[in-house]
Amino acid sequence: MKEVIVSINLDQAQQTFIVEARELLQAMEESLLQLESEPGDQDAIGAVFRAAHTIKGSAGLFGLTPIVSFTHIVEDVLDRLREGSVSVDAGLIAVLLKSGDHMLELIDVVASRGQTLQPPALEREAALRQALQVYQAPGNAQPADEAQAPSVIDEQPAEVLWHISLRFGVDVFRNGMDPLSFLRYLNTLGQMVQVTTVTDSIPALEAWDPESCHLGFEIDFRSSAGHAAINEVFDFVREDCAVEVTLMSEIANHVEPTGTDLVSQTGQSPAVASGELLGDQRAVPRAPAAATAVERPSSASEQKNKDGRYVRVNADKLDELINLVGELVIASAGASLLARSCDNDPLQEASSTVSGLVEQILDGALHLRMIPIGDTFNRFRRVVRDVSQELGKDIDLIINGAETELDKTVVEKIGDPLMHLLRNSMDHGIESAEARRAANKPAKGHLSLNAYHDSGSIVIEIADDGAGLNRERILDKAQQRGLVAVGASLTDQEIYNLIFEPGFSTAEAVTNLSGRGVGMDVVKRNITLLRGTVDLDSQPGQGTIVRIRLPLTLAIINGFLVGIDQSTYVIPLDMVQECIELDEQNRHLTRDSGYLDLRGEVLPLVYLRDHFNHEGPAARRQNVVVVRYAEHKAGLVVDDLLGEFQTVIKPLGKLFGALRGISGSTILGSGAVALILDIPALLNQIVQMEARSTQAPQALLPTSR
Structure with a gap:
């Protein structure tokens, strides 16, 4: 029979740890600042302790000893703070904040792959360890040399035999976890007397999903660690597994489970298997497995809060999605343009439906980035x-x-x-x-x-x-x-x-x-x-x-299309207030004065034809687009009003980056290029002109919001 190998992406799992550890350190810092302002805030104390405890446990799963070692001291101080043995003062907050900074340094070393702490960082760590010892329990706060060489006559806690029953949820692999990493970390707390792999829930080969986990372990474990310390090993994956830790002396009738004894087969700890789980299909009882899979739902699915489920997505994938949706918007606009040119009502209706769906997809994609x-x-x-x-x-x-x-x-x-x-x-x-x-x-x-x-x-x-x-x-x-x-x-x-x-x-x-x-x-x-x-x-x-x-976003713009001569420009729609058609009389008055009387309000005008040096003849009927940005308003005189348009913003590039009054470009459904007007820059030019003019009306006074 063929062996099935399930590889765990440890790099991906470690990257998840790095991201989450940084978030925990940020939350830890915020809670410490809250604690500084309200020293009696027990919720803040608990939040700081949980953050440090989670980081220590997660780091232990990946064998990150420097993080575990330093964070253990911080956790010890926080535990005493939680018990009330240590009181909050300015010195403690300062030390804990600096400790959080150093923990972030240690995380960054892991993220940088291969780098080590520089001498200044090592000196800071030594100083922090010494400062933290002041707040540790007298029995724990040993000098560095004594801590490295403990006295031979010190009494050690007696070792006892524990039994650990462990069942991983089906989503453990998908969440980037390596089940064997928990066994490796557990092995640092004591000696594994026997580890038996439980195989009764592995499905038949034809139903095998390599991304699903059906593993379980029955472990006989000898250690001087207490029940709480052993349980803490599984804190990082508790929502995705079922674990029971029991003293062997309390088990009346111990029954060997169906499976494979890893220790007896290899003669060594199962921790030596790094990143691979090997399942021999010859040892899999197929008929009971199918029934077990049906009868036993995922414990992780039962325990998770359905209202608070989140999926981590790489930011690059979001960017790629936005870019593709942007191209879809352009393609949809082109299809709509072609549909309107055809005398086919069903085609136009279908095109309109597609455009509406594309708009919904775009809105949803943009909200993912918010x-x-x-x-x-x-x-x-x-x-x-x-x-x-x-x-x-x-x-x-x-x-x-x-x-x-x-x-x-x-x-x-x-x-x-x-x-x-x-x-x-x-x-x-x-x-x-x-x-x-x-x-x-x-x-x-x-x-x-x-x-x-x-x-x-x-x-x-x-x-x-x-x-x-x-x-x-x-x-x-x-x-x-x-x-x-x-x-x-x-x-x-x-x-x-x-x-x-x-x-x-x-x-x-x-x-x-x-x-x-x-x-x-x-x-x-x-x-x-x-x-x-x-x-x-x-x-x-x-x-x-x-x-x-x-x-709000740098990728997509809801614009209003205007035409000048044979060119098309885009005005950001959120800055457009209204559009006015200039009649023949107002056209001459506004041309001479540069202002428009808009219902008693003096509105300065910008003739875009002149501003962008269009040499063709002006249209017989001209229009004014009233725009507002911040507290200023102005009117943009254009030839044609072409309607609303949703499109993707394209950068101008270095050659055209210095164009005044233009912030970008876009591609229309017809394939033509339209320039996006920089309304803030245009209004700023008017503001400067108004400020220097002593004879002009007070046109750009702040408007009421």
């Missing part, structure tokens, strides 16, 4: 804590809108700009406690992160209650560097935006946080690459608000 920004916001609690301590300031971080969802790519790339803006606010914006008291302010400064939806975009605000920006100082520094001509008339907004110029800084001294003039220009550039904008609003003595506006 994640709450709260996870990113919460990471900054530690940053604010550490930086405020470094600066000697008492600063409280307030988070609002954490549930606001944003495209995964945007969330990943906005982290660094937000980090820099927060550091800048703490260093430059919020004053020292003495200065705040002198200004009749509370000694504690407040820094807030807020996210919300507005006009089809996401707005992120970083606000502080500090001293505000010094307008005169910024202008003076800009004139010294030649950024602004002496005597030039600038609005407050233009002066504030000078801090985004490369190399610009008003700091008098260089510190670890700022003063080198490097950073704010990078912040603006990174936000621009995300098709976003950033602006400042500041009030002297009251504080500063940095407002970032980002698109």
Whole structure:
């Protein structure tokens, strides 16, 4: 008979461990910060302990001894904290936060494959071990040299014989687990006297599914470890298995199960089998197996909460899905165009149905990429804590809108700009406690992160209650560097935006946080690459608000098609408010003045034909598309209104990347290329023109939301 080999992808399982360990460490950090503010929070204490305990157990399954060794000490301290033997204080929180940082270093070493801890990291670990010993039980807190060479006369707990009955669920392989890894880890706690592989649930060969697990083990195990310690070995897979640990002395009638004794056959521990499970089909009783498979449902399926089931998907697969759906949208648009050109009602109806389904698929695919920004916001609690301590300031971080969802790519790339803006606010914006008291302010400064939806975009605000920006100082520094001509008339907004110029800084001294003039220009550039904008609003003595506006997604756009001459342009639909047809009289008036009286509101106009240098004759009937971005409005004069269009955003490439007023391109159903208008850039040009004009009407005053 042929042997069947089931290979376990250990690399994939270890990668899952790395991802989950990083998430657990982030949750552990958040709970520690919560514990720092509320020392009596038992839920936070329990969450920290569970995170460390899970990481230690999971690392043990993969034989990651450095992680297990260090995390065991952390877990011991947390266990004493949970029991009430240790109280929460600033020193303990600081040590545990640094321990979490070091655990992350150890995880990164595993992820980097082959690298080892550098000497500085080893020195930090030694210092942390020594600091943690202060909080350990007296019997456990031994000096390093004594711990390595324990006294011979120390009494060791007596070894006892245990019986472990273990049945793995059918989904263990699919979840990336290697059943033998649990036996290998168990072997580190004692000696396996006998291991018998249970084969009564293995199906017949014709019903064999290599991705399903039907393994079970009956283990006689000699160890000095207690019942709880042995049970903890299986914590990482408890939802996918059934395990019973019993003292052999408590078993009245021990019956040998049907199967194969691994120890007696090989003469060694079953742990030597690495990543392979060998099933000899000659030893499989086929008839009972089929009945057993029917009678016994998966224990994992019974225990899992159906309301909270998640599937981990590689981010690259999501990106590939979005790209394919985007191409499907383009193909669907082309098919719809062809259907409309045919005098065939059933074909047009079928095409319309397909287009509707494609739109639903697109919406569903985009929602797969949407994640709450709260996870990113919460990471900054530690940053604010550490930086405020470094600066000697008492600063409280307030988070609002954490549930606001944003495209995964945007969330990943906005982290660094937000980090820099927060550091800048703490260093430059919020004053020292003495200065705040002198200004009749509370000694504690407040820094807030807020996210919300507005006009089809996401707005992120970083606000502080500090001293505000010094307008005169910024202008003076800009004139010294030649950024602004002496005597030039600038609005407050233009002066504030000078801090985004490369190399610009008003700091008098260089510190670890700022003063080198490097950073704010990078912040603006990174936000621009995300098709976003950033602006400042500041009030002297009251504080500063940095407002970032980002698109919901970078992949797909709901657009409004307009025609100019023989060219087609796309306006983001969420920025379109209304469309107006210009009659002959208004056409001449607006052409001369550059403004339109829109129901009593003065609306500035942008003639896109002139803006993009189209030389053909203008259409007899022209239209105005009223657009709004943030608090500004304007009218775009075009020849034709072609309707709504959902499409994929294509980058322009390096050759056309510097085009002003264009943010990207797309492919129409006909195969023609259409350019996507950069509405924020167009409105910004109008704002600058309005600010410099002393005779123009007050056209771009902020509108009510």
